[in-house]
Amino acid sequence: LAAYIEARVAKPPKSLLLLLDFYNLNDEGERALDVAERVVALRPRSADARVALGEQLYQMNRIDDALAQWATLPKLVRPVHRGHAKHAEVLSEHGRTTDAVAALKIALKLEPEEPRYLRLRAMLAEEQRRPALALELWGQVRTLASGREHELLRDEARTRIVELLVGGSIPQRRSQLEAAEREAQAVLDAGTPLADAIEAGRLL
Numbered sequence: 001l002a003a004y005i006e007a008r009v010a011k012p013p014k015s016l017l018l019l020l021d022f023y024n025l026n027d028e029g030e031r032a033l034d035v036a037e038r039v040v041a042l043r044p045r046s047a048d049a050r051v052a053l054g055e056q057l058y059q060m061n062r063i064d065d066a067l068a069q070w071a072t073l074p075k076l077v078r079p080v081h082r083g084h085a086k087h088a089e090v091l092s093e094h095g096r097t098t099d100a101v102a103a104l105k106i107a108l109k110l111e112p113e114e115p116r117y118l119r120l121r122a123m124l125a126e127e128q129r130r131p132a133l134a135l136e137l138w139g140q141v142r143t144l145a146s147g148r149e150h151e152l153l154r155d156e157a158r159t160r161i162v163e164l165l166v167g168g169s170i171p172q173r174r175s176q177l178e179a180a181e182r183e184a185q186a187v188l189d190a191g192t193p194l195a196d197a198i199e200a201g202r203l204l
Helices: 002-008 013-025 029-042 047-059 063-070 080-093 097-110 115-127 131-144 148-167 173-190 194-203
Strands: none
Touching: 013 029, 013 047, 029 047, 047 063, 047 080, 063 080, 080 097, 080 115, 097 115, 115 131, 115 148, 131 148
């Protein structure tokens, strides 16, 4: 059956990726690897193909080979900062926190006010047990995620800030909590700009 399916979908990359999943579900890692390599051969500039091949190699415990595939992402994704961010995201999904931070720092150097990159950086800081840094980064996310398209991101940042201030292990947590409450109350009392006052009310 697998051979029949493979013959039918020998070329379209999307179909081949489905076949890759089929082989993995049936514990045929070598066949899945062959398919992933064929997808890359057909679409060598495809970031998705490289991610898939790296994932297959990683599952087969060929870690260095997987990392080498993912390291090509900054050259394949444009603009360049998105490539480094994608690289960081993939690394973070596989527990490569230190490597992910290094890749993300490059993305942030190129695009320092991108709230989605700062979100990932904040999450990685929490994984590294650096709550003070995480709090600072979530604060930046909340400030920069000001557009309507960032509403969910702003809500997440606000939630994480509250959780870190209320139950986190940051130095001088109580004083920082009180300072944040005073600042938010002052903005709320001022009432302008309206968007800032609403956000301050939500934080309180």
